[in-house]
Amino acid sequence: MNEEANLKITTLIENKPSKTDSNLVAEWGLSLHIAFNGHDILLDTGASGAFARNAGHLAVDIASIDAAVLSHHHYDHGGGLRQFFELNSKAKVYLGEPPAGGCFGKAFGFLNKYIGLDKTLTIDYAKRFETIRQPTEILPDVFIIPRVLCTNAKPAGNKRLFLKEDHSFTHDDFAHEIIMVIKENGKLAVFTGCSHNGVLNILDTVTSIFKGVPVKAVIGGFHLVAMPIFNVMAESKRVVRDLARSILEYPVEVTYTGHCTANKAFGVLKSVMGDRITEIETGSRFEV
Numbered sequence: 001m002n003e004e005a006n007l008k009i010t011t012l013i014e015n016k017p018s019k020t021d022s023n024l025v026a027e028w029g030l031s032l033h034i035a036f037n038g039h040d041i042l043l044d045t046g047a048s049g050a051f052a053r054n055a056g057h058l059a060v061d062i063a064s065i066d067a068a069v070l071s072h073h074h075y076d077h078g079g080g081l082r083q084f085f086e087l088n089s090k091a092k093v094y095l096g097e098p099p100a101g102g103c104f105g106k107a108f109g110f111l112n113k114y115i116g117l118d119k120t121l122t123i124d125y126a127k128r129f130e131t132i133r134q135p136t137e138i139l140p141d142v143f144i145i146p147r148v149l150c151t152n153a154k155p156a157g158n159k160r161l162f163l164k165e166d167h168s169f170t171h172d173d174f175a176h177e178i179i180m181v182i183k184e185n186g187k188l189a190v191f192t193g194c195s196h197n198g199v200l201n202i203l204d205t206v207t208s209i210f211k212g213v214p215v216k217a218v219i220g221g222f223h224l225v226a227m228p229i230f231n232v233m234a235e236s237k238r239v240v241r242d243l244a245r246s247i248l249e250y251p252v253e254v255t256y257t258g259h260c261t262a263n264k265a266f267g268v269l270k271s272v273m274g275d276r277i278t279e280i281e282t283g284s285r286f287e288v
Contacts, residue, residue, distance in 0.1 A: 006036065006037065006184055006185065007034070007035070007036050007182060007184050007189060007287060007288050008034070008035040008036075008285070008286075008287045009032055009033070009034050009035075009219065009256075009285065009286055009287065009288070010032070010033040010035075010058055010060055010283075010284075010285045011030075011031075011032055011258075011280045011281065011282055011283060011284045011285070012031040012032065012033055012046070012051040012052075012054050012055050012058065012060065012282075013025070013026065013027060013029055013030065013031045013046040013050055013051040013054055013282055014026060014029070014030055014031075014258050014259055014280055014281055014282045014284075015027070015028050015029070015228075015258065015259055015262075015282075016258065016279075016280075016281035016282060017281065017282055018281055018282045018283035018284075019281065020283070021057075021283050023057050024054050024057060024058075024282045024283045025050040025053060025054060025282070026281075026282040027046060027047050027048060027050055027076075028047060028076055028228055028259075029044070029045075029046035029047035029048075029051075029076035029077065029079065029080075029259070030043075030044050030046060030076065030077060030193070030194075030220070030221060030258070030259040031043070031044045031045050031046040031051035031077075031080065032044065032191070032219070033055065033058075033060045033065075034182070034191075036139075036141075036142065036182055036184065037139075037140060037141065037184075039066045039067070039139050039142070040060075040061075040064050040065045040066050041065070041066065041067050041068070041069065041139070041142065041180075042062070042065045042067070042068040042069070042084070042091070043068075043069050043071065043180060043191055043193070044069070044070060044071055044077040044078065044193065045068075045070075045077065045078055045079065045080030045081050045083070045084050046076065046077070046079060046080045047075055047076045047079035047080070048079050048080055048083075049080050049082070049083030050080070051080045051083075052080060052083045052084065052087055054282065054283070058283065062084060062087040062088050063087055063088050063089070064088075065084075065088050065091045066090075066091055066139065067091055067092060067094065067138050067139055067142070068084060068088075068091050068092070068093045068094070069093070069094045069095070069138075069144060069178070069180050069191075070093055070094070070095040070096075070178075071177060071178060071179075071180070071191070071192070071193025071194065071220070072096065072174065072176050072177040072178070072193055072194060072196060073095070073096070073098060073099055073103055073116055073117050073176045074103055074115050074116065074117075074194070075115050075116060075117065076115075076259075077193060077194070078117045078118075079117075079118075081093065081117065081118070081121055081125075082118060082121060082124075085121075085124075085125050085128060091128075092128060092129070092130045092138075093125075093128055093129050093130070094130050094132050094136075094138055094144050094178075095129060095130075095131060095132065095176075095178065096131070096132060096146050096175070096176040096177060096178040097131055097133060097146065097175060097176055098122075098131070098176060099116075099163050099172070099175070099176045100163065100165050101163035101164045101165030101166075101170070102114055102116045102119075102163065102164050103115050103116035103117075103161070103162075103163060103172060104116075104161070104162045104163070104164050104169065105160055105161055105162070106160045106161075106162060106169075107160065107227065112162070112164075112169070115161075132144045132146050132178055133146060134146065135209060141182060141183040141184065142180070142181075142182050143180070143181045143182075143183070144178050144179070144180055144181075145178060145179040145180075145181060145205060145206065145209065146175075146178045146179075147175070147205075148174075148177065148179065148197035148198075148201050148202055148205045149201060149204055149205045149208065150197055150198065150201045151201065151204060152198050152200040152201050152204070153198060154174070154196065154197055154198045154201070155195065155196065155198060155222070155223040155224060155234060155235070156226070156234040156235050156239075157223050157224065157225055157226050157234035157235075157260070158171065158172065158174070158196055158223070159171065159234075160226070160227075161196070172196070174196040174197050177193060177194070177196050177197055178193075179191065179192065179193075179202055179205065179206060181206055181210070183210070183213065184216070184288075186213065186214075187213065187214050187215070187216035187253075188206065188210055188213055188214065188215045188216060188217075189215075189216055189217045189218075189219060189288050190202065190203065190206050190215055190217070190218045190219065191219050191220050192218060192219065192220030192221065192222070193220050193221065194220065194221045194222075194223045194259065194260050195220060195221060195222045195223050195260075196223055199218065199222050199243070199247065200243070200246055200247070203215065203218070203247070203250055203252070207250065214251075214253075215250055215251075215252045215253070216252075216253050216254070216288055217252070217253060217254050217255065217256065217288040218247065218252050218254075218255045218256070218257075219255075219256045219257075219288075220256075220257065220259070221257060221258060221259035221260035221261050222243070222257055222260065222261045222265070222269075223260040223261070224240060224243075224260070224261050224262060224265035225260050225261070225262035225265065228260070228262070231262055231263055231264055232264075233262070233264050233265050233268075235265070237268050240265050240268040240269060241268055241271070241272050243269070244268070244269045244271075244272035244273050244277075245272060247273070248272075248273060248276065252276070253276070254276050254277070254278070254288065255269075255273065255276060255277040255278070256277075256278050256279075256280050256286060256288075257269070257277065257278075257279060257280065258279055258280040258281065261279075263279075266279050
């Protein structure tokens with residue numbers, strides 16, 4: 001990596017194992033370390049404490065994290081929060097408004113599984129959480145944006161994701177999903193988490209707030225997977241190709257994606273976007 005670069009990203013954990021380092025653990029989840037302007041930022045914590053073990057191997061000091069951001073209230077992004085709190089005594093965790101009901105996933109049309117956060121965390125570490133309800137600059141040139149403007153379709157894979165309140169299930173509207181944006185050298189890096197609200201809606205929201213500021217990079221998942229265990233796409237190839245063309249029209253200079261985008265959909269995106277899209281894996285490092 002370029003030592004002079006101002007925005008450096010390390011993938012602490014992701015679905016795909018490292019091709020070059022067998023000491024790193026992979027899991028269904030996502031955690032990114034971002035070094036920017038002398039600050040250390042953690043975006044998500046994967047599904048377990050494995051992100052922290054990988055961080056140690058990658059020479060990333062979790063105790064030095066200045067701010068942590070939780071993209072949404074699912075276990076595969078916040079399952080390592082307890083480990084984070086045990087290793088870091090100072091950083092706030094910024095997150096969206098908690099959903100009224102618990103987050104559940106449905107498989108095979110009938111199997112309901114809780115996929116939300118450990119509910120005891122908000123009791124044990126209440127003072128460490130900060131809910132974001134309006135666009136907020138949490139560090140210089142680091143912004144959190146809640147409430148995505150949804151004028152385009154959301155991912156079809158969301159149809160298996162629900163909120164449970166009392167004894168009834170409703171489709172998750174993902175009002176709890178937030179966007180992180182870093183403004184660096186007059187351009188934006190947009191961190192999507194899983195893009196449950198749709199990556200095009202995320203880009204529309206960001207560009208409506210940061211009018212006239214070009215998007216240098218989009219980083220994160222696009223939730224194009226239907227059932228992760230089978231690596232099945234939730235969308236048709238045509239829809240994914242159209243999505244790729246739309247991303248390029250904004251324009252976005254480069255995209256780094258993985259996790260819930262999944263391998264099959266990435267292949268379709270790559271066929272359209274070429275060298276303007278890169279697939280991340282556990283341990284991958286890049287700069288924007």
